[in-house]
Amino acid sequence: MKQLVSILDGNTFVVSDRRGDIEPALDFPTGLFSFDTRFLSTWRLLLDGERLHALSIDDTESFRTRYFLVPGEPSHYLDAKVSVIRSRAIGGSLEEELTVLNHSGQEMAFTVRMEMAADFADLFEIKDTQRKNGHNTAAPGEDTLRLNYRRDAFHRETVINSSAPAQVDRKGMTFPVQIGPHGEWTTRLTVTTMIYGARGEDIRTLLPYSGNRTVAAIEVEHADFVARxxxxxxxxxxxxxxxxxxxxxxxxxxxxxxxxxxxxxxxxxxxxxxxxxxxxxxxxxxxxxxxxxxxxxxxxxxxxxxxxxxxxxxxxxxxxxxxxxxxxxxxxxxxxxxxxxxxxxxxxxxxxxxxxxxxxxxxxxxxxxxxxxxxxxxxxxxxxxxxxxxxxxxxxxxxxxxxxxxxxxxxxxxxxxxxxxxxxxxxxxxxxxxxxxxxxxxxxxxxxxxxxxxxxxxxxxxxxxxxxxxxxxxxxxxxxxxxxxxxxxxxxxxxxxxxxxxxxxxxxxxxxxxxxxxxxxxxxxxxxxxxxxxxxxxxxxxxxxxxxxxxxxxxxxxxxxxxxxxxxxxxxxxxxxxxxxxxxxxxxxxxxxxxxxxxxxxxxxxxxxxxxxxxxxxxxxxxxxxxLLLRVILGLEPQGEHLIIDPYVPSGMGRVELLDIPGRWGRVDALGRSREDQANRQE
The missing domain is CATH 1.50.10.10 (Glycosyltransferase)
Structure with a gap:
């Protein structure tokens, strides 16, 4: 079972543990990264001061993940009265919808805490455990935490916003919540990464694919890529x-x-x-x-x-x-x-x-x-x-x-x-x-x-x-x-x-x-x-x-x-x-x-x-x-204005058919069959 989970969209990616948490690590980098800088080095969820444990993870798509979590160690004795779902998506910025579900028939009170930090480490600093030379600051605001790093003209910033009221300090956000019987509480946390240029502008806003994009837009783009x-x-x-x-x-x-x-x-x-x-x-x-x-x-x-x-x-x-x-x-x-x-x-x-x-x-x-x-x-x-x-x-x-x-x-x-x-x-x-x-x-x-x-x-x-x-x-x-x-x-x-x-x-x-x-x-x-x-x-x-x-x-x-x-x-x-x-x-x-x-x-x-x-x-x-292995199996080779198709399908693979192969010839189809499949068809 893999111990780390990642989501990515081009320039921005997140690597976390199986709970969805991010912590500084020397052996393998977890964090929110963009353009070789780590914009989140800590992103740790606590419920009533305790860490959570993963029941399941849905990471079938490259740009979003859901974590299903409970307090305590999961076992056949577990009778959780509460569970947590972290729904995370990335598209320039990181968005995480945090939902706490009360499974009991009584109103319950919880303290939800998200610990947050950004070391703005360069990937080479993480690999080589180097120390930084710039100045790192944190500025709490109303439902907002701004984390800054400056070194001469090099300026990076992480801005974290919550859709629900939060008690914000320099190290994270705390949410005192009360949830009715079989009810739920939700907040949406948005993490925006800022890369400032020499004139003080956020460079990401100048790039059409690196700014904030909706999950729906990413879905459409990926589907179009695959469809081509x-x-x-x-x-x-x-x-x-x-x-x-x-x-x-x-x-x-x-x-x-x-x-x-x-x-x-x-x-x-x-x-x-x-x-x-x-x-x-x-x-x-x-x-x-x-x-x-x-x-x-x-x-x-x-x-x-x-x-x-x-x-x-x-x-x-x-x-x-x-x-x-x-x-x-x-x-x-x-x-x-x-x-x-x-x-x-x-x-x-x-x-x-x-x-x-x-x-x-x-x-x-x-x-x-x-x-x-x-x-x-x-x-x-x-x-x-x-x-x-x-x-x-x-x-x-x-x-x-x-x-x-x-x-x-x-x-x-x-x-x-x-x-x-x-x-x-x-x-x-x-x-x-x-x-x-x-x-x-x-x-x-x-x-x-x-x-x-x-x-x-x-x-x-x-x-x-x-x-x-x-x-x-x-x-x-x-x-x-x-x-x-x-x-x-x-x-x-x-x-x-x-x-x-x-x-x-x-x-x-x-x-x-x-x-x-x-x-x-x-x-x-x-x-x-x-x-x-x-x-x-x-x-x-x-x-x-x-x-x-x-x-x-x-x-x-x-x-x-x-x-x-x-x-x-x-x-x-x-x-x-x-x-x-x-x-x-x-x-x-x-x-x-x-x-x-x-x-x-x-x-x-x-x-x-x-x-x-x-x-x-x-x-x-x-x-x-x-x-490339598929090209080899089907024996695809361009020759002038034509595509040569000379398949050799390994034993046990049966039929292999590739439709609409693009090239100077327009689009053509290729079909190959393993020897035993050909023999079966001839019988």
Whole structure:
């Protein structure tokens, strides 16, 4: 049973315990958050001075939740004379309707207390337990409590109002209430978050989706979002459930940029409710066949914030695509380099990949022409600033030793890149999938140059460079004695020989020699890497393997969706299907919502996927994983003005039908059946 409950609507989200309470926590953030600031750090309900306990929670919708509570410990001896319902919804502001019900035949008196506080902590301060430098105040008023924080021009405010009369003090509101027999008492608490700009205006009022919206308006918007996606009909409930949950979560994860006022896809709740280069690009690739209109704002925003100078603090280079953009206090005062931060070596080639894939699906030539200069700059970065050692490979090493990321690939935790015996390699590092992304980016850049930029000479140059990179890579990264590609090269060019899931990304990029592809597929589906619920990030016989280690043995749904796509590209349809079945099967145990990551234990050992304690949920590229897996199952691939449909439905899934797939061809339908379903129909 999950211990935390969240609701979100774009820029604003709430994380609470199962009673609906919010308390400061060091291990996992609870609170009301918006634009990287915590606007409520305490929101604790007391009835006659006692905490309440949850009977049930209705959290089926992403933007509202109801908590059914009673005093005392729930048990079969409980004969509660009173219960409490907390109905919470979020839409720019937080609204909570608090109802106390008297179940007895006599009038009863209660003291209802809501303890309130706002520490205005930046998310980085919560993660790193830093102390604040500004001034925090509380101002009680008539049925209103105003909580303020100022640090120079940085000004944030939380305003809390009650619809019922309240005794307001600096730490909350108290309600002395009397309720008649079988009666009830209700108040509506409204929490408004204020983000003040340099001229003293509330920035949120300037953004159409970040101000206060009604629940009804959010419902309509989410329903419209889901309705625009293709309609799925299938016999396999885990796929049907995951698809619908993914669409719902993707609708909720859209947030609004303060800088440009466009809606983008946030990476995940609670730590990553902002734009991430890598995450946003991969999520865009996953959702492209279903909701292509989500892609242009992301491409435009990333191009607009493309690096243009050398900045060691931010790991910025000309042509480099950002890693992370933050709006909080620590970024504003340059205590963190995230305004934006460029410490990722993969977002730049992936930017090129996304633009080309987007045009192949949509035929949006104007976007390709509009972004010609940013794409050329990105491709130039790969061969200049990205090639730190001048060896023709893409390397990374932070220039900010205090707050820069050590590992600047998707496995960006400190111990994610290691030799098979567990030793950590020196910097700079060149991980294998980075070279695959660079190879793919060059080929896609060549296609765009030839077809849309009228530059065949540049196209030939890129194709020649891609061919040379593929030959060089297959020479230097291949480990003949182990028959797989090294995870990375260290600073001396020595292969980092750990067996990892990264080799699946190589299949997706196309850099793997055909003669070696079968052996890679065998490794990916072999017992060392494949848990039965998906491919582990690190094989179970490696020195740093840990089934609950963040990047050293866990299973990531997004990672597996890319691997399945790569297997499909090389013709390993059955193996791709195994991964699709495993990951979609796991989604049943998470109520259809695939988390960021789950444990890498063997399927036979646990018979269900074990939760990772601090996984983001929902997370964008995990929400996008079922969509990409569905693309793989149906074999969807654009070719000119047509959509190729070549299904391979894994055993046990029966019929899979996707209607109204959008693209340059208009809208088409796809149908696939598993082999046993086809056989049954023929009998």
């Amino acid at each position: 996606a293709p309609k799925l009909g299938c016999d396999y409930q885990p796929l049907a459930g995951a698809y619908q949950r993914s669409l719902s979560d993707l609708a909720a994860l859209r947030y609004e940029s303060i800088a440009l006022g466009v809606r983008l896809m946030a990476a995940g709740l609670p730590w990553f409710m902002t734009l991430f280069g890598r995450d946003s690009i991969i999520t865009s690739l996953q959702v492209l066949p279903f909701l292509p209109e989500l892609i242009p704002p992301t491409l435009t925003m990333l191009a607009g914030l493309q690096g243009h100078r050398l900045d060691d603090f931010r790991d910025e280079d000309p042509g480099k695509i950002l890693h992370e953009l933050r709006y909080g206090e620590t970024a504003g005062f340059e205590e963190q380099p995230h305004s934006p931060y460029y410490g990722a070596a993969d977002s730049t080639p992936l930017f090129v990949v996304l633009l080309d894939e987007y045009e192949r699906w949509t035929g949006d030539v104007e976007m390709v022409k509009k972004l010609e200069f940013p794409v050329r700059a990105a491709l130039a970065w790969i061969d200049t600033y990205g090639d730190l050692l001048g060896t023709g490979y893409l390397w990374y090493q932070t220039r900010n030793p205090k707050s820069g990321l050590e590992n600047q690939c998707w496995k960006d935790s400190w111990d994610a890149i290691s030799y098979s015996d567990g030793r950590l390699p020196s910097f700079p590092r060149a991980t294998c999938e980075l070279q695959g992304y660079a190879y793919d980016a060059k080929l896609r850049g060549a296609r765009m140059a030839r077809l849309f930029w009228n530059d065949p000479q540049y196209a030939e140059q890129l194709e020649r460079e891609a061919a040379e990179l593929k030959e060089r890579f297959n020479r230097d990264f291949w480990l003949p004695d182990k028959e797989y590609y090294a995870l990375a090269l260290d600073s001396d060019g020595t292969p980092v020989d750990a067996l990892s899931s990264n080799i699946g990304h190589l299949l997706w990029s196309g850099i793997v020699d055909e003669s070696r592809a079968k052996r890679i597929a065998q490794h990916l589906l072999g017992p060392r890497l494949f848990s039965g619920w998906g491919v582990r990030t690190l094989a179970d016989d490696q020195g740093r393997y840990n089934p609950i280690g963040y990047h050293v043995g866990t299973v990531w749904p997004f990672d597996n969706s890319i691997i399945a796509w790569g297997l499909w590209k090389y013709g390993f349809r059955e193996e791709a299907g195994q991964i699709c079945e495993a990951v979609l099967g796991a989604s049943r145990y998470f109520e259809g919502r695939l988390p960021e990551v789950f444990a890498g234990y063997e399927r036979d050992l646990t018979e269900y996927p074990v939760q990772y304690p601090t996984a983001c949920s929902p997370q964008a590229w995990s929400a996008g994983a079922p969509l």
